[in-house]
Structures are given as structure tokens and as C-alpha cells.
Amino acid sequence: MTINCVIIDDEFPARTLLKGYIARIPNMELIGSYKSPLEAVPLLQAGEADLVFLDIQMPEMSGMEFLKAFQLKNTMVVITSAYSQYALEGYQLDVIDYLLKPFDFERFVQTIQKAGNRLFKEAVTGKSKFPDSSHQSFLVIKADHKTYRVRLEDILFIESLREYVAFHCVNQKLVSLDSLKNLTENLPSDRFMRVHKSFIVNRDQVKALYGNQLQLHISEKVVPIGQSYREEVKKRLFGL
Template identity: 55%
Template sequence: MKVRCIIIDDEFPARELLQSFITKFAHLELVGSFKSPLEAMAVLQNDDIDLMFLDIQMPDITGIDFLKTLTKKPLVVFTTAYEEYAVEGYKLDVLDYLVKPFSFERFMHTINKVGDRLSYKHVVNDFQALSPKEETKNFMMVKADHKIYRVKFKDILYIEGLREYVTFFCTNEKIVSLESLRNLEQQLEKHGFMRVHKSYIVNIERIVAFYGNQLKLDNVQKYIPIGKSFKEVVNKRLVNS
């Protein structure tokens, strides 16, 4: 399977370096290389792009602001000379963050992440085609350790996120997967889960008590914090449910 990718960077040497790295991978197909986000708009709207290498500091519009405008988003890798934007990239569900100048070895690490994310997406899509309808499902597929786990919703106690990885804390196991809490939040909300903190999603059925800025879950020794921006929603959902 070809991974169709584009480059958006206002610096010619940076575009040249990325192009040279991309050509070393037979499964990567460079669809276009652009010096501004505006030049890339038509390709993003009309073609199926899997991966976008996006600079942050550009004259017309920053990569961060441009990414926020997109409704159809490919996997995104930020390429920048400024490390301080890493947190913002994490909030936008960016797959990886390459700090210039980066080596070929570091670029290869990014491409491995891309392969893991796209492989997981295709496996899950194929499996879901044979699975019950979304509203009747009682499980989800989780890729970890080069395996696909079939995890029942009722067995998930909570999920903790750390950058591009998440940890599923289940009744009998712990699973670490390359995923984002933002994607999981949208996927799990209809199955009785709730985002309570920038780093935590909990199974509502497992909540046994809450007070102040903490939640107590069944069979969990630690207390789960409630983030300030989530507190009002948590209170409404738990008190009014």
C-alpha cells in the first residue's frame, strides 16, 4: 500500500531534505511539495492524502493555524526549528514532531509510527465491516505489541494518555497503544466513557465516588484527577444522570 504524502515548508532546503528522505522508502509516494499552505489547499481538498509534513513558522499562515482550518485531515508530522510548539502539536493530535535539523534515523522513526497508525486503521476498518453495528458493539480493537486486542468496554477501567501513546487500564491487563485521547474520546463517548482530564478518560460505570477534584473508581487504587476545564461537565453528567 502506497502512503501518499505532501510537504508544506517555506524553506527550500527543508523541502529538498524531506524529498530526499521520502524517496528512500518505496511505500511512500510524494504527491506534492509546496512552499505555503495556500498552494497545498487544492491537493488536500481533491486528493486522498495520507501524510502531511507541515512546517509551523511560515509567512502567510502558521502551520498550527492552517491545521485548525482543515476538516479533512491526513496524519500530520510537524517539522520545525522550535521545540516550544510540541505541546500545541500534541493538542492537535499531531502524529510526530521533527525538530530541525533532524537525522535520517529520526525520520525513519517517524515513518515507523506512520506505518503503525495506518496499519491499525486498516485492520480495524476491515474488522468493523464484519462486526455488529456500532450501537450494539460491546468491544473495541486495540493495537499494541504487534497484536490486535479485542477489548470489551466493560473491562476498561480508565485510559491514561501520554503524548502520542495511551494506556488502557483494564480489569486483568494493561495495554499501551499508539493512539490519542482525542480520537478515543469521540469513539468511546457513546459507550459510557467520559473525558475528565486532559490525560484521562474513565468508564462511568466504574465510578464509585467523586469529591472535590478527584474520582474514585472500582478496583483502582489511585484517584483520578478532574481537570478544571472538565469539572462542570463531569458534575452535570454524574449528578444529573
């Protein structure tokens, strides 16, 4: 899932830090960087941004004043501030996170994961991006700065790579910013199943259970089964 983001901060070092962090995450695209909230208004009102990193203390208009004055429909806001006292007010204004300066890359990634999860669950209309499983036949995956339309039947299994996931498909492997937790909650359960803390499998692609019931054979790959998932896998996939 590509996240189009905007930086609003009057301090050059702060904008530079955020630009560097954003550049390190493949599925993020910086579409605007501004010293003043008012400069960003045309782009934001056009609805082109998914996520805004907004500073609080700025000369022309504070971040809080900006949030109260403008309706940022379908745009998530992350407050970036050196002052913790605005956190409660920020959350009351429905910001998705509050990054207290100085923050490191690990804390930044946690915020992006939260934003990615929300985008993954909700379309612009607020509806789930996963239609009823009886009608869903493909998944839209954003990876390598491209948008792929992947048939569900072509996904072999999905592997967790910390803040990313790898979709192992019949003819390709796609790495995207997401989490197994989010995928488990939203993918159709009649097609996909969590079998390990790091793996989700396509139930129709599972060919065999072997290795003292610790592994699944999928195509030419072997996927481990977590001990806590073992009984459920045996029951749901093999009727044992």
C-alpha cells in the same frame, strides 16, 4: 492501531530517514520500501498498505503522475517533497498530509496521528469502527505488535501519553497510538466520559468522588478531574 506503510522515494537518504522514524513508533509496520512507484504497484493494488509516503520528483514517474494514474483504494497517501509548490495539487488528489523536506520527527508524528485517527474512525468499507453503543461490547486495540480484543466493561480508564494513549484495564495496561480527542468522539458516550484533558473514564467503573471533588476513585486507582469538567462529572456520574 497498527499502520502498515510503504515508502516510495528514489533517494536512499530519504528512505533511510523514514525507516528510522517508522521504527521509533511501535504501532507502525514498514511492509515495503521502493525507489520507483512502479515497483510498488503490485503491493499497493493488493490493498495491503494503509499508508504510503510518496516522493514527487522521481526519474521513471513523478509522485503526482502516479497518483493520477493509479487508484489507491483504501490507502492513505502522504507526500514527502522538498518542493512546496505541489502542495495544493496534492491535497486536490486527497493526500492526507504534505511533509516538506527536511522534516523532523515531531512533524512526522503529527502526520501519523492524523493517519491513525482516520483508520480508527473508518473500517475498510468506510463504516465507523465503533458500532452503535447498544451493540458494542468490545474494543479492538493494537499494542505491542499484537491485536487485543478488550471488553468495554474491563476498561477502567484511558490516559493520554502525548501521541499515545494508555488503556488501563482490569488485568492489563495497553499502550496504543491514538488520541483522547479521537476516542472521545467515537467511544459510546453512555459508557465513557472525558473528565480531564488527559483522562477518559469508564462510567460504570467509577466508585467514588472525593478529595474536595477533584478526584475519582476507580478500582485501586485515583483519576483527577479537570476543573472545567467538574460540574459535568458531578451531574452525569453522581446526579449532584
